[in-house]
Amino acid sequence: MEVALCGGNTRRAHRALKARGLHIPRTTLMQWATTQHMDRYDALRREVIPKVHDRLARESEDLAIEYGEAERKTLERYLQVVPELKPAEAAGAARNMATSRGIATDKALLLRGRPNQISEHRNVGEIIRALKAKGATVTLPTEVLEGSAEEVAEDDPLPPAA
Secondary structure, three states: HHHHHHHOOOHHHHHHHHHHOOOOOHHHHHHHHHHHHHHHHHHHHHHHHHHHHHHHHHHHHHHHHHHHHHHHHHHHHHHHHHOOHHHHHHHHHHHHHHHHHHHHHHHHHOOOOHHHHOOOOOHHHHHHHHHHHHHOOOOOOOOOOOOOOOOOOOOOOOOOOO
């Protein structure tokens, strides 16, 4: 089970087991997982995947906190040197900070279960009704365009421009 909890990494599984007083060689763990007990290992892996994902989420949250602290320290240092930066360096630094801020905001929204994008799906009729409800005057074209099309094979050359 330890190999499955370690995402298939037999070295890490060996170290974890050794830390608990169990001395199982890494090669034995590898053999169990890949040949001797492969079916059992696959079943265990499917069983522990939710636990592995939970651990990864916790580790990612912990790392995000540490990265946030490092960002704050970097920002403090950055703010001290801004007056000394050349215009091009200042523009690049501002862009990088804006990008970092956007990523941090996006991830914070995701972690809180809030949407990180807004999608709207309305047809033309709904848009026109909404505009009219706001007092807009909407005039639609009354002409109908007539025409025809001819399918051209991909290997046919294009006709000369008029």
